[in-house]
Amino acid sequence: MLSENTVKEIGLIRSKYHDAQSSLLPALYVVQREHGWLSPEALKEVGEILNVPKAEVKGVSTFYAMFRHKPIGRHLIQLCTNVACMIMGSENLLNILKDRYGLEPNGTTVDGRFSLVVMECIGACGTAPAMLVDTDFHDNLTEKRITEILESYK
Template identity: 40%
Template structure:
């Protein structure tokens, strides 16, 4: 299956290119654009990026698989990433993970049947002073407990 950007995404891609000295340097923002456009980065999307940037597939693959912020399989519309490193763990991240499992009926790395939510435990999100933190798509939710998390999730439903 051949994929391609929508007209608006192609305009954004062209704008991205103007900000970099060469096409290869635009790899990360282009991968972010692909993820916003398609929801995740498939093999076909990596091949497409390689064509756009005139770089080998292997370079795109290496970059996409190196960074944890890129989704390499379909995820939910709302992607919950729960930090489980020391500060967050000490301040209740485990309780949040348990609560997500019970509320959404999914485990780490899974997607709800309706495709609305996905959940993964991740390493440090860099917000230790406001632990525990959950990142939902591009937004951070800090200082959460199960009640506050429910309020956030209920607004998304």
């Protein structure tokens, strides 16, 4: 069930667009912000609110990589492993995440605190290695720094 606020926000989004289809992507963002992922029930509900057929909602949401269709942890770590970050030691950071939190790419910690996704370039090659935690950006990562940063996310 979507919260009352989310439903309201989707209604507001809908009013800003000429047709329902256009309001679908921003509406899905709002739902993902609330739940962390898009469950089939949530997709169906969004479709009902916007009057967009549910099959179409599914088609759109599965096309875009930024929408998640499996539950994830409370915080999402997106660690870059592209060329610059790799050279600057992102693979070691992956090992640290595995050793310390038992976190594998596309996995979630047992306590549901973190999920990890390995990213291609996030545009921080000059200050590599870098990662996103939820929507916060962190660069110049070292073994020490990554632990400190992650400890601030409960």
